[in-house]
Amino acid sequence: MPDIRAVVTGIGSCLPPDVVSNDDLSQVLDTSHDWILSRTGIAQRHVVRPGTSTGDLGTAAGAAALESAGRRRCDLVLLVTTTPDQPCPATAPQIAARLGMVGVPAFDLSAVCSGFVYGLTVASAMISSGGYDSVLLVGAETYSTIIDPTDRNTAVLFGDGAAAVVLERGTPGAPGEVLHAELGSDGSRSELITVPGGGSRAPHPAADEASRYFQMAGKEVFSRAVETMRRSARDVAEAVGWSMDQIDAFVGHQANARILRAVGKRLGIPADRIVCHLAEVGNTAAASIPLALAWAAAQGRISAGDRVLLTAFGGGLTWGSVALRWPAVRPVRAEVGLPDAPVPVGGGDRVAPPQPDAP
Structure with a gap:
């Protein structure tokens, strides 16, 4: 078998539109903007509206990453999260289905804040083994749903958001090589x-x-x-x-x-x-x-x-x-709000990718 490497070919992100500033938190907690910023470096955080889930953010970020990579689908979908839409079933198959990838294997992986490096390692191994040509790796969280809003120690720290990368089969030295x-x-x-x-x-x-x-x-x-x-x-x-x-x-x-x-x-x-x-x-x-x-x-x-x-x-x-x-890719940022992110349509796996901005 030839020497197969996993390479990053696309990246996308999605942040919910609502923002909670440090000043907003100071209205309900014994804290201040200066205290939070000096101890954490955080000035604001994005939070989902009621009814918006981790899967919603992950679907939008996944669609953006596919667009960045110039693909319509991947051979596997992997979601890393601490906040799945529900305890059972996993959220990844729902993301895959919403992105038009019914039949593609999909699963969740939980390693909390280490989730993305765990997921990147697993996705790379799946490709390097020769079993898969491409993987959509999504990291998505809605920590606002599991944080006690009265706890100053955690309420000031966490926000909601999602980002995803596409990994594809490549060769040693290829741009984006893991x-x-x-x-x-x-x-x-x-x-x-x-x-x-x-x-x-x-x-x-x-x-x-x-x-x-x-x-x-x-x-x-x-x-x-x-x-x-x-x-x-x-x-x-x-x-x-x-x-x-x-x-x-x-x-x-x-x-x-x-x-x-x-x-x-x-x-x-x-x-x-x-x-x-x-x-x-x-x-x-x-x-x-x-x-x-x-x-x-x-x-x-x-x-x-x-x-x-x-x-x-x-x-x-x-x-x-x-x-x-790092590869020559242009990040794509998605919006969330509708129940389903736009699903790429058309035949084949590939579309024309967005071109990286000129240096």
């Missing part, structure tokens, strides 16, 4: 990041009201995230032979600007190469890295051929890092 990935977990400390109720251990309605909401031991998570992401990112960079001054863009999970700065400083990555999209969207969990990538590409912060290092830490506990070369 070079190397490493993952890890430590379930012995799963209590640090959790939604205690709603599963088989504490099913509703037996679970108390507070157990419905996302809970996090912030201080310990902060320190663990910094050290674990530093170590993971370093190991992946070393595996592909990159020194830190060769990395063009460092894209960590967008949890907290202080975490990103601390990891970058310990790795020796210049501040101007650390991508931070927190001010506009907050922490969007499994959607945060692809949203940051789409934003950075649209802003010219990353361009074709750049060495990009991704890293994340999240509930589970889970973590991971990925090294890739």
Whole structure:
């Protein structure tokens, strides 16, 4: 079998239209814009309206990624999320169907804030194995549905959003090549990041009201995230032979600007190469890295051929890092609001992709 590599060929994103600013939160919580911004780097976050689901955002982002890649369909659809539309069935098959891909295999993957690096690793392996020629990887979250609005520790952090990438079969050295990935977990400390109720251990309605909401031991998570992401990112960079001054863009999970700065400083990555999209969207969990990538590409912060290092830490506990070369793609941003995103129509898998903006 020839040496097969997974390459990124398209990226799309979707943010719900409603925005909650720090000043809005200060009207209902004992906080202020300055306090939130100084401690997190977040100025606002997008939130879904009642009736809009993770699947709605994911469908719109998936359609945008397909448009970016110039495709009508993929061989597999993978959704990474902590907030599926319902406990059963999975949300990915519904996204696939809404995008005109009935019959295509589709499944959800849950690794909380590490979801995208887990999903990218799995999608790349599916292609590299020779089993699939293309994968639509969607990261989508509606954390506003699992956050206690009266809890200052979490209500100020999280937002809703989705982003997706298309990966296709390629060869070594191809633009967009996923070079190397490493993952890890430590379930012995799963209590640090959790939604205690709603599963088989504490099913509703037996679970108390507070157990419905996302809970996090912030201080310990902060320190663990910094050290674990530093170590993971370093190991992946070393595996592909990159020194830190060769990395063009460092894209960590967008949890907290202080975490990103601390990891970058310990790795020796210049501040101007650390991508931070927190001010506009907050922490969007499994959607945060692809949203940051789409934003950075649209802003010219990353361009074709750049060495990009991704890293994340999240509930589970889970973590991971990925090294890739950025492709020549133009991000497509979708809107959400209608029950179904527009479904690409016509024969064949491919359409003419949008052209990257001239440098």
